Amino acid sequence: xxxxxxxxxxxxxxxxxxxxxxxxxxxxxxxxxxxxxxxxxxxxxxxxxxxxxxxxxxxxxxxxxxxxxxxxxxxxxxxxxxxxxxxxxxxx
Numbered sequence: 541x542x543x544x545x546x547x548x549x550x551x552x553x554x555x556x557x558x559x560x561x562x563x564x565x566x567x568x569x570x571x572x573x574x575x576x577x578x579x580x581x582x583x584x585x586x587x588x589x590x591x592x593x594x595x596x597x598x599x600x601x602x603x604x605x606x607x608x609x610x611x612x613x614x615x616x617x618x619x620x621x622x623x624x625x626x627x628x629x630x631x632x
Contacts, residue, residue, distance in 0.1 A: 545577035552576040552587065552629065553622060557611060576609075582629050591624040 545551050556573045591608070594601055601607045601623035608629070611619040 545575065548579070549577035550580050550583055552578050552583070553609060555609060555611060555622070578629070584630050585625065585628040587624065587628060590628040591622060594621040594623050595619075597621075 554573060554575045592602075592605070597619050599621075601621055604626060605623040606626055608622045608624050610621045
């Protein structure tokens with residue numbers, strides 16, 4: 541399990557058994573905890589105020605939010621989504 545981000549990086553999210561949708565990094569066979577670390581300049585707003593979890597696997601993120609990651613559910617199904625207001629993170 542990753543412990544912390546390298547020096548100079550900030551933790552965006554830490555979760556187990558996920559794919560990071562917005563980065564187009566998908567490896568459905570990988571399991572375990574993942575840590576997304578980024579340069580501080582990508583963080584434009586407080587994730588605790590501007591991000592929510594959509595727990596219904598059949599629903600998309602609400603309008604105005606982007607899907608950052610999606611947890612894998614049981615038996616290969618998809619689970620909850622981590623959704624953030626557009627502009628919370630800016631990847632240029």
